[in-house]
Amino acid sequence: MAVGNTSFPDMPPLNGVRLGVAMAGIKKPNRRDMVVIELPETATVSGVFTQNAFCAAPVVVAKQHLEQCRADSRSPRFWLINTGNANAGTGEAGLRDARASCAELAKQAGVNEHDVLPFSTGVIGEPLPMERLLAGLAPALETLTCDGAAWQHAGQGILTTDTRAKGATVTLDIGDQAVTINGIAKGSGMIKPNMATMLGFVVTDAAIEAPLLDRLLRETVDRSFNCITVDSDTSTNDACMIAATGTGPQIVDEEQVSIFRHALQQVMTELAQAIIRDGEGATKLVTLQVGEANSRQEALDVAFTVAHSPLVKTALYASDANWGRILAAVGRAPVSDFDVNRVVIELGDVRLVEHGGRAAGYTEAAGSAVMAQSDITIRINLGRGEESATVWTSDLSHDYVSINADYRS
Amino acid sequence: MAVGNTSFPDMPPLNGVRLGVAMAGIKKPNRRDMVVIELPETATVSGVFTQNAFCAAPVVVAKQHLEQCRADSRSPRFWLINTGNANAGTGEAGLRDARASCAELAKQAGVNEHDVLPFSTGVIGEPLPMERLLAGLAPALETLTCDGAAWQHAGQGILTTDTRAKGATVTLDIGDQAVTINGIAKGSGMIKPNMATMLGFVVTDAAIEAPLLDRLLRETVDRSFNCITVDSDTSTNDACMIAATGTGPQIVDEEQVSIFRHALQQVMTELAQAIIRDGEGATKLVTLQVGEANSRQEALDVAFTVAHSPLVKTALYASDANWGRILAAVGRAPVSDFDVNRVVIELGDVRLVEHGGRAAGYTEAAGSAVMAQSDITIRINLGRGEESATVWTSDLSHDYVSINADYRS
Numbered sequence: 071m072a073v074g075n076t077s078f079p080d081m082p083p084l085n086g087v088r089l090g091v092a093m094a095g096i097k098k099p100n101r102r103d104m105v106v107i108e109l110p111e112t113a114t115v116s117g118v119f120t121q122n123a124f125c126a127a128p129v130v131v132a133k134q135h136l137e138q139c140r141a142d143s144r145s146p147r148f149w150l151i152n153t154g155n156a157n158a159g160t161g162e163a164g165l166r167d168a169r170a171s172c173a174e175l176a177k178q179a180g181v182n183e184h185d186v187l188p189f190s191t192g193v194i195g196e197p198l199p200m201e202r203l204l205a206g207l208a209p210a211l212e213t214l215t216c217d218g219a220a221w222q223h224a225g226q227g228i229l230t231t232d233t234r235a236k237g238a239t240v241t242l243d244i245g246d247q248a249v250t251i252n253g254i255a256k257g258s259g260m261i262k263p264n265m266a267t268m269l270g271f272v273v274t275d276a277a278i279e280a281p282l283l284d285r286l287l288r289e290t291v292d293r294s295f296n297c298i299t300v301d302s303d304t305s306t307n308d309a310c311m312i313a314a315t316g317t318g319p320q321i322v323d324e325e326q327v328s329i330f331r332h333a334l335q336q337v338m339t340e341l342a343q344a345i346i347r348d349g350e351g352a353t354k355l356v357t358l359q360v361g362e363a364n365s366r367q368e369a370l371d372v373a374f375t376v377a378h379s380p381l382v383k384t385a386l387y388a389s390d391a392n393w394g395r396i397l398a399a400v401g402r403a404p405v406s407d408f409d410v411n412r413v414v415i416e417l418g419d420v421r422l423v424e425h426g427g428r429a430a431g432y433t434e435a436a437g438s439a440v441m442a443q444s445d446i447t448i449r450i451n452l453g454r455g456e457e458s459a460t461v462w463t464s465d466l467s468h469d470y471v472s473i474n475a476d477y478r479s
Numbered sequence: 480m481a482v483g484n485t486s487f488p489d490m491p492p493l494n495g496v497r498l499g500v501a502m503a504g505i506k507k508p509n510r511r512d513m514v515v516i517e518l519p520e521t522a523t524v525s526g527v528f529t530q531n532a533f534c535a536a537p538v539v540v541a542k543q544h545l546e547q548c549r550a551d552s553r554s555p556r557f558w559l560i561n562t563g564n565a566n567a568g569t570g571e572a573g574l575r576d577a578r579a580s581c582a583e584l585a586k587q588a589g590v591n592e593h594d595v596l597p598f599s600t601g602v603i604g605e606p607l608p609m610e611r612l613l614a615g616l617a618p619a620l621e622t623l624t625c626d627g628a629a630w631q632h633a634g635q636g637i638l639t640t641d642t643r644a645k646g647a648t649v650t651l652d653i654g655d656q657a658v659t660i661n662g663i664a665k666g667s668g669m670i671k672p673n674m675a676t677m678l679g680f681v682v683t684d685a686a687i688e689a690p691l692l693d694r695l696l697r698e699t700v701d702r703s704f705n706c707i708t709v710d711s712d713t714s715t716n717d718a719c720m721i722a723a724t725g726t727g728p729q730i731v732d733e734e735q736v737s738i739f740r741h742a743l744q745q746v747m748t749e750l751a752q753a754i755i756r757d758g759e760g761a762t763k764l765v766t767l768q769v770g771e772a773n774s775r776q777e778a779l780d781v782a783f784t785v786a787h788s789p790l791v792k793t794a795l796y797a798s799d800a801n802w803g804r805i806l807a808a809v810g811r812a813p814v815s816d817f818d819v820n821r822v823v824i825e826l827g828d829v830r831l832v833e834h835g836g837r838a839a840g841y842t843e844a845a846g847s848a849v850m851a852q853s854d855i856t857i858r859i860n861l862g863r864g865e866e867s868a869t870v871w872t873s874d875l876s877h878d879y880v881s882i883n884a885d886y887r888s
Contacts, residue, residue: 123817124810124835159806161836194803195837260790260807301789303804304811380710380789380875381669384883394603395712397568398669401533402713408532426533427570428604466789468880474793 072233073347073355073444073464079239081221081252084275085317086110089220090213091227094206096199097154097192102227104206106175107149107271108214112316115139115146116283117187118291120263120308127157127164128188129309131172138184140280147185149271149311150175151228152192152203153256158306159195167198175207191230191256191269191307225254228269231473232258232348238340242333244326247319249276251334255310255341259350259474261300262378263308270295270310270341275318276330282321286331287312294338297370298462300349301470302378346462351470354386355445361458362451368405369459372450375403383466386446391437393422400450412453418446482756482764482853482873487646490630490661493684494726495519498629499622500636503615505608506563506601511636513612515584515619516558516680521725524548524555525692526596527700529672529717536566536573537597538718540581547593549689556594558680558720559584560637561615562665566599566607567715576607584616600639600665600678600716634663637678640882641667641757647749651742653735656728658685660743664719664750668759668883670709671787672717679704679719679750684727685739691730695740696721703747706779707871709758710879711787755871760879763795764854770867771860777814778868781859784812792875795855800846802831809859821862827855 090106097103109115117136119129139146150171157164172186190198213220225235241250253272257263278286291310312334314321321330347355358377363369376382379399385392396415401408415423418440422429440446501513518524526545528538548555559580566573581595588595599607622629634644650659662681666672687695700719721743723730730739756764767786772778785791788808794801805824810817824832827849831838849855 122807122810123812123814124806124819156803159803159832159836161834164836194801194807260804262811303788303790303807306803306807306810378787379712380879381712381883384880387880388884390884392603394565394568394715395669397533398531398603398712398715401531401715402671403532405532410533423568425570427568427573466880468877470789471793471796471875471877471880474790475797475799 073352076344076347078222078225078235078237081218081237081239082241082250083216083218084250084252084273084315086112086315087273088214088216089224090210091223092206092210092213094152095202096152102223103153104210105151105224105227106210106214107224109145109147109313110315110317111145113145113313114278114280114283114316115311115313116280116287117309117311118287120305122304122306124159124306126190126307127160127168128190129307130165131168132187132189132309135172135184135187144185146187147181148175148179149187149189151189151269153228153230155190155192155196155198156194156307157190157198160197163197167200170200171203174204178207178211189269189309191228194306221252221254228254228256230256230258231350232256234348236341236344236348238337240333240337242329244276244319244321244329249274249318249330251337253337253341255345257345258348259300260303260305261298261345261349262302262304263295263298272312272337273315275315277316277318277320278314282327283312283314286334290331290335290338293335294342297460298342298346299374299377300346300464343462346464349464350473351467352464353444353467354465356386356463356465357447358450358461358463359447359458360450360452362453362455363457364455366457366459369457370461372400372403372405372452373459373461375399376448377461377463380466386465387467389438389441391417391434391441393417393437396448397423414451414453416449481642482761485753485756487631487634487644488648490627490646490648491650491659492625492627493659493661493682493724495724496682497623497625498633499619500632501615501619501622503561503611505561505611511632512562513615513619514560514633514636515623516633517623518554518556518722519724519726520554522554522722523687523689523692523725524720524722525689525696526718526720527696529714531713531715533568533715535599535716536569536577537599538716539574540577541596541598541718544581544593544596553594555596556590557584557588558596558598560598560678561612562600562637562639564599564601564605564607565603565716568604569606572606576609579609580612583613587616587620598678598718600637603715630661630663637663637665639665639667640759641665643757645750645753645757647746649742649746651738653685653728653730653738658683658727658739660746662746662750664754666754667757668709669712669714670707670754670758671711671713672704672707681721681746682724684724686725686727686729687723691736692721692723695743699740699744699747702744703751706869707751707755708783708786709755709873752871755873758873759882760876761873762853762876763874765795765872765874766856767859767870767872768856768867769859769861771862771864772866773864775866775868778866779870781809781812781814781861782868782870784808785857786870786872789875795874796876798847798850800826800843800850802826802846805857806832823860823862825858
């Protein structure tokens with residue numbers, strides 16, 4: 071199941087960027103499960119990674135290799151991604167496997183081992199099937215191409231329980247030069263990213279220096295991937311990467327940064343929402359807007375408390391305007407000195423709660439009409455301050471249970 | 480669904496304590512939905528209540544009446560409980576209704592309005608059907624009796640989505656005198672109590688002064704009701720009450736307190752586990768024991784993170800030893816400077832995780848054998864300190880979604 075009909079966008083090619091895809095049979099035969107993304111020497115690369123203490127071997131290695139490249143003033147040249155196996159919870163052997171994959175790709179492509187950053191997604195705790203993985207590298211390299219369809223194939227080649235590939239692209243003008251930002255992402259379950267989501271890859275042809283690229287990535291991820299949740303489970307393998315290839319115009323002054331940030335935020339938000347629309351068992355895309363908070367953190371705390379409530383999520387699934395469950399979730403959020411009489415809760419344009427109880431003009435028919443839609447906005451104003459936050463989530467359906475009770479079998 | 484076959488225990492009568500039950504038709508006809516528990520004038524009463532900021536009208540009134548009784552050195556004489564309607568999210572009108580219920584019962588029973596403490600459970604946000612509720616008071620008072628079956632009828636009369644009544648009783652010796660502790664509780668969904676659970680009522684014939692009774696209640700609730708979770712949703716109506724009727728021996732010196740606390744803990748823990756066994760859609764009772772933590776709070780944080788993980792809960796439902804999900808949940812728990820290489824995770828007597836990955840001797844067959852049971856213990860040793868905590872939870876099944884998607888319809 072997935073919410074709405076979103077098709078994969080046409081991705082303009084980016085100078086010096088090529089993508090290759092292989093069917094390595096890592097978990098199942100005859101599916102795209104290995105992706106290689108080649109970047110030019112001129113690229114600047116930045117990444118954010120999961121905060122899960124049990125972070126996966128490829129996350130450890132990708133961070134080390136990125137650091138090494140920065141120390142040597144070189145650009146990483148390849149992102150190597152596999153699905154079907156997360157290489158997480160695999161201890162020392164997992165680290166050896168991740169490094170060996172990078173070394174073999176580097177050898178075949180004629181680059182340094184540190185120029186390859188590895189990413190894995192799939193089941194946790196199984197050893198990486200190294201023979202099949204290594205055998206897939208040559209076919210993946212042979213298919214390297216810069217044509218538009220390659221982005222869609224790459225988008226397919228990183229999926230797990232996802233039902234569709236997720237891409238977003240924006241072209242903007244910096245002065246009189248065009249800049250493009252292309253991105254793909256995957257993720258459907260174990261989605262409550264903390265720093266990044268379960269694999270997002272974004273490339274632009276702009277020229278952006280590393281410290282600025284780091285900052286832009288952090289800022290835009292904080293208001294996109296870090297604001298989505300399917301099931302509150304932060305993965306061991308989250309990573310969101312960005313490369314600025316440097317073949318296009320330079321992003322330097324404040325106005326350019328502002329224009330570029332806005333466009334990058336759009337790509338990040340589209341990808342993040344695409345993950346929620348394709349959340350495991352999702353039948354609804356729910357936007358939680360919390361306003362009038364004392365701090366952004368307080369707004370996020372309230373939004374995530376509601377977004378994680380199984381009772382709110384099952385009511386959404388049932389299209390049941392059971393607003394008492396929203397009220398109960400808001401009331402248990404970690405907010406101190408909470409005066410509930412100032413809280414206003416709205417479902418779409420229908421006011422549900424005010425003065426500590428049901429809003430005066432509320433009717434069940436009005437609430438149900440909003441609940442019947444597949445894109446639903448819940449606004450919660452706390453009446454305490456001026457900060458706000460937006461979080462996106464999906465509902466909790468029978469399919470969510472089926473998908474996760476059957477996933478390994 | 481519910482886990483295991485537990486029958487309602489034989490409850491010894493307690494001097495001066497009588498219970499009455501009525502079918503008031505508050506939500507549905509022909510079911511026990513109103514309970515009155517009468518306490519003797521000699522009783523000491525203590526209570527703990529939900530920390531939900533949107534706490535229900537009866538919670539506000541019960542706290543006020545209890546305070547008033549304490550200030551006047553009187554004992555509350557009646558607990559008035561209804562199911563079918565939570566009287567929560569009902570604003571000022573809800574407070575008026577709760578007070579009016581107490582006033583009417585007080586009038587019919589010839590006591591002061593403040594001597595009646597009200598409790599409600601059921602759907603949130605609907606006005607209390609006062610006409611039916613008030614009409615039920617007389618029949619409830621007429622059935623007041625101290626015989627054993629009354630406890631079972633009272634246990635039935637406070638249920639919502641529960642599938643069975645929950646009771647526990649212990650008789651112990653203080654010196655050469657017998658002391659009995661009887662308790663009933665309800666709760667099946669919206670269960671992640673914070674201070675108390677969704678309605679627990681415990682009565683003992685011991686004589687215990689108020690400050691000691693307060694302390695014993697807090698201590699034993701902290702290690703029973705406050706350590707269970709079905710769905711992470713803290714209710715608006717949680718309350719756990721205890722009355723020491725004072726007709727039996729006095730609990731005063733340290734040894735007596737210790738013996739009594741142990742027995743009270745047993746009653747509280749049995750009732751708390753009974754709630755999890757009857758958790759919405761539950762097919763498993765899962766005990767999470769977290770050890771070697773730096774603090775009890777840290778141990779609780781890890782235990783609740785695992786207990787709330789939908790991915791762990793669906794794997795438990797599927798009897799799938801998908802230990803990677805447990806590892807991922809432990810890794811995202813809010814613990815600082817977490818060295819995952821020291822973490823040991825065991826499922827029953829099978830070691831799953833050590834040295835940051837799968838334990839050397841682990842086999843899928845051994846893991847699956849434990850998972851097939853209906854009572855499962857997961858031990859997580861953090862290798863950081865000497866503190867520990869135990870939390871009980873249920874799994875996440877198709878029935879959980881059905882129950883909560885259909886609950887109002």
